[in-house]
Amino acid sequence: MLADVDATVLENRRLSEHYSVLVLDAPPIAAVTQPGQFVMLKPAQGSDPLLRRPFSVFEILRGPAGEPAAISILNKRAGVGTALLYDVEPGTTIRCLGPLGKPFEAVRPPAEAWMVAGGVGLAPFVTLATRLEELGTPATLFYGARTASELYYVELFEALGVRTVLSTEDGTRGVRGRVTAPLRDTLSATPDTTDIRLYACGPTPMMRAVARLAADHRRPCDVSLEQVMGCGLGGCYSCVVLTTLPGGTPHFVRSCIEGPVFDARHLVWEALEG
Amino acid sequence: MDLSVSIGSLRLANPLIAASGCFGYGVEYAGAVDLAALGAVAVKGLFLAAREGHPPPRIVETPSGMLNAIGLQGIGVHRFVAERLPELRRHGAVVIVNICGTTIDEYVELARILSDAEGVAALELNISCPNIKEGGITFGCSLTGTHAVVSAVRKVTRLPVIPKLTPNVTDVASFARAAEEAGADAVSLVNTFLAMAIDVETRRPRLSNIVGGLSGPAIRPIAVRMVYECRQAVRLPIIGMGGIANTTDVLEFLIAGATAVQIGTANFVDPLLWSGVLEGLRAYMERHRIGAIGELTGSLDTSRREHAWISS
Ligand SMILES: Cc1cc2nc3c(=O)[nH]c(=O)nc-3n(C[C@H](O)[C@H](O)[C@H](O)COP(=O)(O)O)c2cc1C
Numbered sequence: 001m002l003a004d005v006d007a008t009v010l011e012n013r014r015l016s017e018h019y020s021v022l023v024l025d026a027p028p029i030a031a032v033t034q035p036g037q038f039v040m041l042k043p044a045q046g047s048d049p050l051l052r053r054p055f056s057v058f059e060i061l062r063g064p065a066g067e068p069a070a071i072s073i074l075n076k077r078a079g080v081g082t083a084l085l086y087d088v089e090p091g092t093t094i095r096c097l098g099p100l101g102k103p104f105e106a107v108r109p110p111a112e113a114w115m116v117a118g119g120v121g122l123a124p125f126v127t128l129a130t131r132l133e134e135l136g137t138p139a140t141l142f143y144g145a146r147t148a149s150e151l152y153y154v155e156l157f158e159a160l161g162v163r164t165v166l167s168t169e170d171g172t173r174g175v176r177g178r179v180t181a182p183l184r185d186t187l188s189a190t191p192d193t194t195d196i197r198l199y200a201c202g203p204t205p206m207m208r209a210v211a212r213l214a215a216d217h218r219r220p221c222d223v224s225l226e227q228v229m230g231c232g233l234g235g236c237y238s239c240v241v242l243t244t245l246p247g248g249t250p251h252f253v254r255s256c257i258e259g260p261v262f263d264a265r266h267l268v269w270e271a272l273e274g
Numbered sequence: 275m276d277l278s279v280s281i282g283s284l285r286l287a288n289p290l291i292a293a294s295g296c297f298g299y300g301v302e303y304a305g306a307v308d309l310a311a312l313g314a315v316a317v318k319g320l321f322l323a324a325r326e327g328h329p330p331p332r333i334v335e336t337p338s339g340m341l342n343a344i345g346l347q348g349i350g351v352h353r354f355v356a357e358r359l360p361e362l363r364r365h366g367a368v369v370i371v372n373i374c375g376t377t378i379d380e381y382v383e384l385a386r387i388l389s390d391a392e393g394v395a396a397l398e399l400n401i402s403c404p405n406i407k408e409g410g411i412t413f414g415c416s417l418t419g420t421h422a423v424v425s426a427v428r429k430v431t432r433l434p435v436i437p438k439l440t441p442n443v444t445d446v447a448s449f450a451r452a453a454e455e456a457g458a459d460a461v462s463l464v465n466t467f468l469a470m471a472i473d474v475e476t477r478r479p480r481l482s483n484i485v486g487g488l489s490g491p492a493i494r495p496i497a498v499r500m501v502y503e504c505r506q507a508v509r510l511p512i513i514g515m516g517g518i519a520n521t522t523d524v525l526e527f528l529i530a531g532a533t534a535v536q537i538g539t540a541n542f543v544d545p546l547l548w549s550g551v552l553e554g555l556r557a558y559m560e561r562h563r564i565g566a567i568g569e570l571t572g573s574l575d576t577s578r579r580e581h582a583w584i585s586s
Contacts, residue, residue, distance in 0.1 A: 002306050004546050042543065047338040047491045047519070052543060080335075097545070230333050230340070231542035234302035236295070237318070237344045238333040252326055252347055257302065273330065 003028040007096040009088055010070055015152055019120070020086050021058065022094075023072045029098050030068035033057045035106060035127040036224055036261050039071065039098030040232040043081040043088075053081045054229045054256070056123035056201075057099060060130070071096075074152075076120040100232045101260050104199060104222060106131040109138065111195040114186075115162075116142045116210050118179055118202025122152065124224050128199060129160045140165060142186075144179025144206075148172035180209045187217045197222070200264070204274030211264035221264040225272075227255045242268040275559055276566035277552070279313070279534050281511050282434035282459030284396050286313035286368060286534060288552055289567060290524070293515055293538030294319055294372035294398060294438075295344065299358040301365070306545055310366030311552075313534060317358070319372045319400045322380055322387075324350035334471050334480040339490030339517070340539060341469050343483035346374060346403060351384055355391045363393040372438070374400040374410050378426045389431040397433050399423060402440035402465035403487075414440045414465075417452045424456035434459040436513065439504075441493075442468050446500045447507035454508045461504065462513035462536065464497045490539040491517040498530045505531025505572050519544070521554025531572040 007024035014020045029039060040052035055073040063069035077086045088094065106128060107113050113132050115125045122143060132139040139160075144167040145151045151173055154164055165182050166174030175182045179202075190196065198221040200210040207223045214221030230236035233256065240252035241259070243266045250268050253259075277288040292300065294316040300309055309315060327347025334341050349357070351373075362369050371388050375381040381399060388394045401414030401423055413419035414437075424437050437453045439446055441464040450461045466487025471480040479485075497516025504512055514532030518524055519540035527535045540547060555567065564570060 004544075049335055050338060050340060050490055050539070050543060051335050095544075228331060228333065230342075231296075231545065233298075233306065233545055235298045235545070236333065236342070236542055237298075237327065237347050238330070238342065240327070240330060240332070240347070242329075271329070 001028070001032060002098070002100070004095060004097045005029060006093045009090050009092045009094060011090055012088055014086070016149060018077045019150070019152065020075050021072050022075055022085055022088065023061065023070050024094060024096055025069070026071050026096050027067070027069050029096060030060050030071050033060055033071065033099040033127065034103035035131045036101070036104035036124045037099035037127075038101050038232070038260060039073070039096050040100065040229070041073070041085065042095040043084040049080050049084075051230060052095070052097065052232065054100075054226070054232055054260075056224070057127055058123050059126050074120055074123040097232065101256060102258065104128050104224070104261050106135055107137055107197045108135050111197060112138045112140070114140045114142065114183075114196055114198050116179060116183055116198060116200040116202070116206075118144050118206040119146075119150070121200075121202030121206070121224075124201050125199070126153070126156065129157055129162050132162075133160045139163070142167070142179050142183045144168065144202075146170065178206070178209075180206065180213065183210065184213055187213060187219070200224070204272050207264075208269045208272070211267070211269060214264055222261050223264050223267070224260050225255050225262060226260065229256050232256045242271040244268055275556060276568075277555065279568060281396065281436070281513065281534060284434045288313045288555075289528065289534035290548060290551060291316055291370065291513065291534055291536045292541060293536035294400065296538035296541050299354065299362070300367055300369070301358055301361045303545065304361070304365050307548060309362070312367070312548060314368040314370050314395060315362065316370040316372050316398055316536060317354070318348055319346050319374045319403060320348055320351050320354055320384065321346065321374050322351055322383060324348060324353065329482045331480060331482055334486070336469070336471055336488065337492060339488050339492030341471055341481060341486035341488055342466065343481045343486035345483065351387050355387065359391055359393050368395045369393055370396045370398050370436070372398040372400050374403060376410070378423055381423050382426050382430055385427045385431045385433075389433055394433060396459075397427065397431060397435055398462055399427060399435065399437040400465070402438050411440055411442075414449070415443055417448060420449050420452045421456045424453050424458050428457035436460045436462050438465055439463040440465050441496065441500055441516075447503040450504040450508045450510065450512075454510050458510060460511040460513060460533070461508070462515065463504065464493070464500055464516045467493055467496070489517070491519060493517050494523060498526055501527055501532050502530040502574065520547075521551050521558065524551060524555065525558060525570065528567070528570040529572070529574050531574070533568070533571050
């Protein structure tokens with residue numbers, strides 16, 4: 001059930017000059033969030049900035065009795081809203097609407113789940129990895145960042161039993177270069193008989209490359225898109241992406257309610273910004 | 275305490291209406307909002323045929339407001355009647371259908387189809403969308419065009435006819451008068467203000483359509499002034515809108531001369547605002563001993579104006 005909570009900021013963990021993890025006291029949202037769903041946050045009170053921003057639910061945090069108590073979001077400072085959220089102090093209240101959007105469908109064993117994350121695109125994968133662990137699905141995380149200090153929460157994934165394959169553009173940790181390189185190699189080295197589903201989130205060029213690799217290797221691939229959204233509920237038609245079904249004509253659909261998770265084959269990749 | 279209002283033959287339980295284009299087809303909100311508790315729902319602008327609209331980016335945030343150039347993406351009237359209308363009826367919504375055409379014949383055809391459909395409470399004629407080149411706003415920017423569309427639709431429907439006026443004209447009151455003379459049951463105003471934003475780093479427009487419509491709190495004082503001017507010019511009920519976000523804003527429009535109001539952009543920010551705004555209206559009426567909300571319409575007190583000048 002959808003809730004709009006005046007959530008108290010319990011913690012704002014600044015991971016670097018650009019990234020922070022904001023922990024929000026939002027039990028009704030924590031209780032029902034599915035992997036890959038998002039919330040709409042109002043970065044400041046008043047009308048400037050006016051609109052809420054969409055954020056993937058990063059973690060679902062539990063209270064002393066194991067009850068879902070809080071959610072966190074992974075925030076990268078990029079514009080006015082994210083800068084305000086980066087600076088927010090514990091004790092502040094932030095309006096938080098959610099959970100929203102279509103969740104990831106986690107595959108079950110014997111199928112394997114391969115998650116591919118670039119930068120802040122790590123955000124939807126903690127909830128997915130948690131679900132995969134519950135299902136006993138073998139999981140791998142291909143995770144790339146600019147530099148070693150921007151690879152976050154790797155231990156958290158490892159604690160969930162996820163095999164991690166890391167890459168950095170400057171070579172300070174893992175494979176040097178883009179995350180798609182180790183993904184390509186691993187796909188090529190894996191027999192067709194292994195049932196794999198890919199899940200990708202990150203910059204558009206990265207997701208486009210993952211989608212192409214998935215198509216080349218005939219692997220199903222779900223991507224989580226991060227479009228600018230006005231409302232998150234299907235009211236404004238601003239977050240549309242061009243999709244096409246086999247044999248159909250391209251058609252704009254709202255990524256807030258038809259997504260943010262899409263089958264990569266249904267997206268018209270040339271039409272996506274970035 | 276009587277919160278109900280009349281728009282022509284249409285009686286609304288309260289004066290709060292979800293604004294067209296800001297509430298999808300209404301059904302999107304059924305899980306979050308009790309649609310039957312709203313005065314009415316104005317659904318997203320409909321053409322006869324389905325439309326894809328403009329490519330993204332379709333919105334950009336501006337100080338206390340936003341620009342949009344959605345381009346009226348929509349499913350077309352036939353699918354609306356077949357698929358969305360029955361669902362809206364099931365939820366008990368009072369449905370105002372916002373219609374757009376490129377020719378007068380299209381408005382007439384839309385009015386005919388919707389008059390035959392069950393569950394349509396009124397027609398709002400969108401002659402004011404700034405985001406599409408053909409039709410629509412060309413009628414809304416010409417007095418003869420406004421008169422022609424309204425009288426043509428008037429002839430083919432018994433539903434209340436509510437032309438929606440653009441603020442992008444010199445004298446909006448003269449358009450309200452043209453609508454009244456052509457047989458409208460009410461007017462709604464304002465649609466968005468034609469506007470523009472530029473990314474100076476790339477020197478590109480921030481919207482794919484280059485220009486778009488400004489909405490939100492930034493436009494509210496101008497919209498209030500326009501409602502006030504129309505109140506002086508016509509006897510028709512006025513549905514006021516533009517930047518309404520809370521009870522005080524609603525009251526401002528009512529006092530300026532509106533009978534009912536629409537809430538658009540604020541619904542994006544605060545989709546569950548409706549019950550709180552209604553509660554606020556009740557509290558205000560109690561505090562000011564107002565029995566019926568209609569007493570507020572056009573109740574602006576300008577009597578102390580001269581006195582204020584003399585003493586300053
Ligand atoms: C994203 C968006 C889409 C809109 N679409 C329509 C539309 O389809 N038909 C229409 O008559 N007005 C449309 N409008 C205008 C609103 O109904 C309203 O007149 C305007 O936004 C001012 O009110 P507000 O400040 O409360 O949003 C749209 C506005 C926005 C922001």
